[in-house]
Amino acid sequence: MESSKPSKNPRTASEVTKEWLEVVLCQYESKTSPRSTVKVNSFEVNPGCGKGENFSSDVMRIVAEGLVTPAGGTPSRAHYSFIAKFLTGSEFEHTMAMEFGAPQKESLTLSEVLPTLNTFQEERGGDKYRINAPEYVYGVCKDGEYLLMMQDLMEAGFKVGDKRRGLSLSQLKIAVQNLAHLHSVSYAFNHTHDFLTKYPNFITNPLMTDIMGVFVRVLLEGIMDNFLKNREEEFPGVLKTLASNKDKLVSKVTDILSVSGKEAILCLCHGDYWTNNFMFKYDKEGDVEDFAMIDWGNVGWRNPVIDLLYVIHTSTQQDLRRDHLREVQKLYYDTFTSTAANLGAALPHWRFEDFLMEYQKSALMGVVFGLLVNLLTLSASAKKLSQGTLSTGFISWLRVKFAKVMMSIPNSWLIKMVYMGTKKAWKPYFEELASMNNPEMTTRVTNLITEAYQDGVLNI
Numbered sequence: 001m002e003s004s005k006p007s008k009n010p011r012t013a014s015e016v017t018k019e020w021l022e023v024v025l026c027q028y029e030s031k032t033s034p035r036s037t038v039k040v041n042s043f044e045v046n047p048g049c050g051k052g053e054n055f056s057s058d059v060m061r062i063v064a065e066g067l068v069t070p071a072g073g074t075p076s077r078a079h080y081s082f083i084a085k086f087l088t089g090s091e092f093e094h095t096m097a098m099e100f101g102a103p104q105k106e107s108l109t110l111s112e113v114l115p116t117l118n119t120f121q122e123e124r125g126g127d128k129y130r131i132n133a134p135e136y137v138y139g140v141c142k143d144g145e146y147l148l149m150m151q152d153l154m155e156a157g158f159k160v161g162d163k164r165r166g167l168s169l170s171q172l173k174i175a176v177q178n179l180a181h182l183h184s185v186s187y188a189f190n191h192t193h194d195f196l197t198k199y200p201n202f203i204t205n206p207l208m209t210d211i212m213g214v215f216v217r218v219l220l221e222g223i224m225d226n227f228l229k230n231r232e233e234e235f236p237g238v239l240k241t242l243a244s245n246k247d248k249l250v251s252k253v254t255d256i257l258s259v260s261g262k263e264a265i266l267c268l269c270h271g272d273y274w275t276n277n278f279m280f281k282y283d284k285e286g287d288v289e290d291f292a293m294i295d296w297g298n299v300g301w302r303n304p305v306i307d308l309l310y311v312i313h314t315s316t317q318q319d320l321r322r323d324h325l326r327e328v329q330k331l332y333y334d335t336f337t338s339t340a341a342n343l344g345a346a347l348p349h350w351r352f353e354d355f356l357m358e359y360q361k362s363a364l365m366g367v368v369f370g371l372l373v374n375l376l377t378l379s380a381s382a383k384k385l386s387q388g389t390l391s392t393g394f395i396s397w398l399r400v401k402f403a404k405v406m407m408s409i410p411n412s413w414l415i416k417m418v419y420m421g422t423k424k425a426w427k428p429y430f431e432e433l434a435s436m437n438n439p440e441m442t443t444r445v446t447n448l449i450t451e452a453y454q455d456g457v458l459n460i
Contacts, residue, residue, distance in 0.1 A: 009140050009147050011094075012086055013045045013060045021064060024138045024149065025080060035071035038078070040064050048083050057103075057297070058086040061152060081152040082137055095144065099407045100208060102297040103146045105201050109296040110136040110150060113199060113268070120193075121185045124343045129181040132292040153292055158279035163377060164440045166317045167275060169324055171288070175278055175311055176328055178291050179270070180335035183304040186268035187336075188343035195268065195301065202268065202301045204259045207411055211418055213254040216368055218422045220246050222430040223371070223449070238453045248460035249364065256362050259302060264350055264358065269307045271298030274314035274373055305358050306365050308332055313370030318447040329359065367452040371445060378441035381428040 010016045022040050029036035048059035061083055068078040087094040087103065097103055114133050121129040134150035141148070161167055167175065189195060196203055220242055228239040242249075259266065270277070272295060281290035312321060312328065333355045337347050376382060407414075436442055452458050 009145050010086070011145075011147075013058060013084070016043075016045050016062065016084075018043065021062070022066075025064070025066070025068075028137055029068050029070075033070045037069045038066055039069075039075075040066040042066075045084075058088045060084045060086065061154075062149070081155040082149050083134065083152050085148040085150075087146045091144075094146065095404060096407070098141075098144065098146065099404070101201060101205065103148070104141050105299050106296040107139045107141045107146075107148050108199065108201060109299050110134065110148070111139060117185050117189055117268075120189045121181075121343060124188070125339070129185050129339050129343070131182050131185060132178070132290065133296070134292065134294060153279050153294070156281070158281045158290070158292055160279050161275045161315070163275045163315075166320070167315045169320060171280065172311070172316060172320065172324075172328060173331055174280070174288055174291055175273075175315075176308065176332050177335050178278070178293065179273060179307055179311065180332050181339055182270065182293070183265075183267045183307070184336045184339035184345075185343065187265060187304075188340050188345035190267065191345045202299065204257070204300055204302065206258070207414075209254050209257045210411065210415055212257055213250050214415055214419045214422060215372065216253045217246070217250050218419065218426055219368070219371055219375070220249065222423075222426060223433070223445070226430040226434040227445070228449075235449065235453075238449060238458070241453060241458045245458060245460045249458065252364055252460060253368060256303070256306070256365055263303050264354065265304055265347075266301055267304050269300055269302040269304055270296065271300055271302070271307070271310075273307050273311045276377070303358070303362065304336070305355070305362050309359070309362060309366030310369045313366035313448065314373040318451065321451070329356065363455070363457050364452075367448055367457055370448045374441060374444040374448070375429050375433065376426075378438065378444065379429045379432050380438060381432050 008020070010020060018040050021043055022038050025038040025040065026036060029038055043062060043064035046061050046063070048061040061081065064080040066078050066080070067075040069075040085106075087097055110133060114131055115136075118127075118130055121127065121131075134153055137149040137151065139148045140146065161171060186195060224239055224242050224246075228235055228242070232239055270293060273293070277295040278291065278293045280288045281292075283289045308329075312325070330352070333352050337350065340347055432438055433441060433445060
């Protein structure tokens with residue numbers, strides 16, 4: 001089939017057709033060999049990750065066998081394997097996701113932003129600071145439609161780490177160095193290109209900051225009421241501290257996440273940087289030879305220290321944090337500052353002591369994200385999560401309309417509704433935590449709470 005615009009994009013994996021796939025593959029092949037055609041002989045669509053591994057989208061793997069024919073050339077056999085992301089749930093969930101902008105940001109990041117940043121660092125730094133991510137293949141993100149197709153990194157030999165075991169020190173160092181490259185390249189780019197003028201989608205949405213405050217409130221209340229309430233002897237002083245400081249802690253989270261423009265450093269941040277969202281490729285000796293970041297839905301223009309706190313507290317065990325924190329902090333700082341300087345954006349005003357002060361000032365975010373990610377992703381309840389399904393006709397129209405009405409009501413009302421909905425949705429996770437039947441989850445949560453209390457992070 002010759003390349004053309006797909007007449008209708010699938011909303012779910014079940015709607016993928018041979019004809020649609022041929023059009024997309026023609027476009028893909030024509031990027032490197034204009035006017036190529038592709039005939040698909042067979043294809044399969046299977047889950048791209050385990051149930052409960054991704055909350056905001058349906059991740060599928062599309063594998064196809066076919067024939068590709070370059071213009072005026074001879075057909076040859078071709079094997080394709082791509083990852084496709086569809087929005088999850090009903091039209092209501094789809095519309096809400098699009099209104100908040102995460103799908104648009106991920107699609108734009110892979111299709112345009114990262115290629116632009118990589119061109120910048122290649123021209124100025126000789127390609128030493130490349131930001132590796134899946135190759136963008138195809139996407140649509142408008143008028144209620146969303147689909148993102150990208151390179152299948154597993155096909156290329158990449159693997160995610162073990163979220164239950166956590167990262168080793170060597171894995172963490174590689175993840176931190178690559179994170180510092182993302183931050184410093186975008187920081188340097190902004191010095192000459194004004195990133196947010198070029199990409200206004202990445203400006204922080206105040207409503208999302210308020211919703212994050214709701215999540216933190218539900219998280220703290222759930223841990224206090226279901227886990228700490230009957231264990232005051234085991235965790236002396238913790239429950240009292242949380243109860244007396246809960247409102248202040250929620251307020252501090254929203255203050256840290258709100259971008260005032262007065263921050264010492266602002267840059268492009270991943271926003272969900274933990275074990276499941278980056279991949280390693282190993283050589284025959286078991287050493288890491290390549291690294292890539294995936295799942296860019298929470299990307300934004302923020303304080304980079306929050307990304308670093310995120311990966312350290314979501315993806316490591318307590319002993320690693322205790323024994324190697326300063327080493328990891330120094331690695332991040334040195335990589336950031338040296339990279340930025342080499343790209344023409346030196347930071348003489350940002351000393352290591354300044355960085356450490358910012359890290360400590362924002363330390364609450366590490367605790368919060370660590371608790372949230374470990375509670376939700378290590379829980380068996382995540383595998384039982386059920387979401388809405390798509391429909392057609394009047395019901396489909398009604399769900400879209402209802403979502404748009406929801407987004408038009410006063411924010412204070414919406415926040416209350418989010419609070420009640422989150423309390424109900426997260427109840428099984430807190431009950432599982434209280435049961436003590438999930439040792440990995442219980443240990444991670446316990447260690448994070450204990451560390452935060454001992455370090456004074458919970459005292460405001």
